Amino acid sequence: MYRVDYEREDMVIRVPRRLVDAESLSRFLGDVTLRSLLESTEHVETARRMERQRRLDQIPKGIALLRNPDYNKGTAFTEEEKDALGIRGLVPPRVHTIQEQMARVLENIRRKPNDLEKYIFLISLQDRNKTLFYRVLLENIEELMPIVYTPTVGEACQEYGHIFRRPRGIFITPDDRGRIVSLLRNWPHKDIRIIVVTDGERILGLGDLGADGMGIPVGKLALYTACAGIHHSRTLPVTLDVGTDNEALLSDPLYIGVRRPRLRGEEYDALVDEFVMAVQHVFPGALIQFEDFANRNAFRLLQRYRHRVCCFNDDMQGTAAVTLAGLYAALRLTGGSLKDQTILFVGAGEAGLGAGELIVSAMIAEGALPEEARSRCWFMDSKGLIVRDRDDLSPHKRAFAHAHPLVADPAEAVASLRPTALIGVSGQPGVFDARVLKAMARVNDRPVVFALSNPTAKAECTAREAYEHTDGRVIFASGSPFEPFEYRGRTVRTGQGNNVYIFPGVGLGVITSGARQVTDEMFFVAAKTLAQMVLPEDLEAGMIFPRLSRIRDVSLRIALAVAHVAYRDGLATVPRPEDLEAHIRSLVYYPDYENYV
Structure with missing residues (x-):
């Protein structure tokens, strides 16, 4: 000592x-x-x-060590560690390498009968041994990301109260008003850099899941660690459990949340405000990522806090960046410039409107006039095309209302507007039916179709349907993955336009620079960087996003671009390193066992 x-x-x-x-x-x-x-x-x-x-x-000693997932190595403790840490006899005598442990984990995962059982096994591993969990996830990211995140995480959230094992993160209820600071201080790790928070009202495309939505912050933060190397001890999942209007959950005896209707109005705002301010007090400078809030709250919460604290909304800004990156990559196949495209969004919620705003900014950057850029982005909601004559539009939708007769059918809208890209963010499965896809194929040599709604069951169309109804000419991406399939004698692998390509790198760049705010420019450079990371062989295979096996390199490049913006715009709070890239690389966590003695 x-x-x-x-x-x-x-x-x-x-x-x-x-x-x-x-x-x-x-x-x-x-x-x-x-x-x-x-x-x-x-x-x-x-x-x-x-x-x-x-x-x-x-380090904890004895049985406490084996029950602590931050330090536990399972069967990988050395002989010296067994004696020094008081665990000899408490673990099997054979000492395994982490590679041997990974082989055991993968063998167990692959014998599970369905994806939900695989999810339960992996999350249980995270509860026992975090180093092994993240090593397995990192080295098998293409296989396992659909398990720990979309689409399986959606099913896990729907069953959360029934598969609950151990609590994760911080749950904050209306009854905790006035003491949220003390709740945050209960968290065992004190150097928190990234918080993902949800109120569970719009989980993926599944709707109001209340406190069961905690699976989303937990899954997102697992990807921050696996995809960008941000140490798990610096992340915190939070659920604002303000009740639920889901009657099935309220009547479920195994539901884990408060059993009351959703809090609304001033009381809701006061709870969110106390939480945001408590974060500034307990974890000053931490990045807050708003996740899966309903449209009624997502827009206004982002506007309220984005210039006051370091925060962003992934559903709006992350989706926007990945959509813009997909369009940039698609243009490498179709030719032309972004400012000359006509884009039709089916779905006018936070994801679609956020993407529209970023695309307008990108078109202006290419030389388009603001009015011209906005006129090239069209939206449809549940009532049809968003046009000026409608009197039921929110301010966010009205910004994209153009002069045109009201059209309720997507196929008719395609025929009338002749869009070069069709983007689905509606959460309505099958809305891109054969009529819609064939209409896109009639007006484009290479129709661009993005079915971005999550999980897979909510996608506007399948990858196979997109190819079959466009004679194989489509440039396709989806929010959740589709399995490769055979089409006209070749194997088709389609790209996944998922936010996982954006938010981990943005987060790494923000915390590296200590940025005070997260700006639209950061998401713009993230989109451009992501599009540049798409290799010619990816495009040849039908993919307009990089392979997930390269996700750490993608995240590093995005982090570097974001940090450059923070330093250039005077938003950074830490001195700029001489070699910024080397500095970022030095901060990246690689999950491997530490020698304790």
């Missing part, structure tokens, strides 16, 4: 506890300067031993 007892020349000597009196301290230091002392081999070895002992003192 040691303590810090002596400082000189802005450096610190860590002195053993046995040298606590002045005479012993004097003999220990002598007349040797601090610099020569640090250069002494003997001192360096002593310091290393002291540091190892310090780490060892922080």
Whole structure:
């Protein structure tokens, strides 16, 4: 053991506890300067031993260690660790490598009968051994991301109260008004950099799942760690459990949330405001990611806080960036410029309108006039085309209302507007039926069709349907993955236009620079960077997004671009490193076991 007892020349000597009196301290230091002392081999070895002992003192011992997922290694503890940590006999005698443990995990996952059972197994592994969980996820990201996130996470949220094992994150209810600071302080990790928060009202395309929506913040933060290397101890999932209007949940005895209708109005706003301000007090500078809030709250909460704290809404801004990136990549196949495209969105919620705003900004950056850029983005909601004559439009929708007769049928809208890209963000499965897809094929040599609604069951069309009804000429992407399929003698692999390509890199860039705000420009550069990461062989295979196996490299490049914006625009709060890319790389967490002794 040691303590810090002596400082000189802005450096610190860590002195053993046995040298606590002045005479012993004097003999220990002598007349040797601090610099020569640090250069002494003997001192360096002593310091290393002291540091190892310090780490060892922080680690739980005995059975408590095996029940702590932050430190547990399962069967990978060495013989020396078994003795030093008091676990000899508590674990099997055989010492396994992490590669052998991964093989066991994958064998168990692959024998599960369905994806929900695979999800339960993986989340249980996360509860036991976080290092192994993230290593398995990172090295098998293409296979496992659909399990820990969309589409399986949607099913998991629907069953959350029935598959509940251990609590994760912080649950905040209206009864916690006035004490949210103390709730946040209950979290065991204190250096929190990223918080994902939901109120569970619009989980994916599944609607109001109340407190069962906690699966979304948990899943998103797992991807922050796996895809961008942000250490899991620096992340915090939060659910604002303000009730639910889902009668099935309210009558379910196993529902985990408060059993009351949703809180609305001023009381709701006051709870959110106390939470946001509590974060500034307990975790100052932490990035807040708003996730799966309903349209009625998503727009206004983002506007209320985006210039006051470091925050963003992934459904609006993350979806916008991944959509814009997909259009940029598609143009590498079709030719032309973004400002000359006509885009029809089916769905006018936060995802679609957020994408429309970012695309308008991108068109203006290419030289289009603001009015011209906005006139090239058309929207349909549940009542039909958004046109000026309608008197039922919110301000966000009215910004995209154009002069045109009201059209309720998407196929007729395609025939009339002749869009070059059709983007589905409606949550209405099958809305891109054969008529719609064939209409797109009639007005485009290479029709661009994005069915972005999640989970897979909510997609506007399947990848196979898109190919079959456009004679294979479609450029297709979906929000959730579709399995490869055979079409006219070749295997088709379609791209997944999922926000996972955007938010982990944006988050890494924000926390690296200590950005005070998250700006639209950051999402714009993220989209451009993502599109540039698409390889020619990806396009040749029918994919307009990079393979998920390259996600860490994609996230790093996006983080670098975002951090550049933060430093350029004076938003950074930490000094700019000499080599920004090397600095970001040095912060990236790779899940591997630490030697404790």
